Amino acid sequence: MFDYEAPQQAEKPQLIEKKPVEKPPQQDIAKLQPQLQLQVPQHIAPQIQPRPPEPPQATISPPPPSSVPQSRPSSPVAAENYYLQVGSFRNHAEADNLKARLAFLGLIASVQSADLAEKGVWYRVRVGPFTQKTQVDNIHVTLRENGIDAQLIKMR
Numbered sequence: 001m002f003d004y005e006a007p008q009q010a011e012k013p014q015l016i017e018k019k020p021v022e023k024p025p026q027q028d029i030a031k032l033q034p035q036l037q038l039q040v041p042q043h044i045a046p047q048i049q050p051r052p053p054e055p056p057q058a059t060i061s062p063p064p065p066s067s068v069p070q071s072r073p074s075s076p077v078a079a080e081n082y083y084l085q086v087g088s089f090r091n092h093a094e095a096d097n098l099k100a101r102l103a104f105l106g107l108i109a110s111v112q113s114a115d116l117a118e119k120g121v122w123y124r125v126r127v128g129p130f131t132q133k134t135q136v137d138n139i140h141v142t143l144r145e146n147g148i149d150a151q152l153i154k155m156r
Contacts, residue, residue: 090122107143109126
């Protein structure tokens, strides 16, 4: 039985002295490996032959300029770009939140700031540009299905 009143002396641990492990002497590996020479039989060695010269390519000269002037449009017609504006916020963080929500729908949106003088700076969230009206219509349907109102913006 254990006697609580008589303190017992704990056994003192004995220290064991360890001797350092001797490392084997380092040897040069290159000296240990035998020198090998690889002999490839002549029938296995690849036969390299020079390529025959390629025949010269025929050159085609451009047709002579015609005396009839070609018709060119006087000014390029600017294509219309379509955007869908899906929100306008005073707070930039709210605009970024909507942009992130649109990203989850697979849509790429941009946030543009507009200084409206006495009204202050507003942050517009737009999807686009689109060059075809059918693209805009398809995206508009997707937005409506997800409870997001959008306004069509045309730009040149």
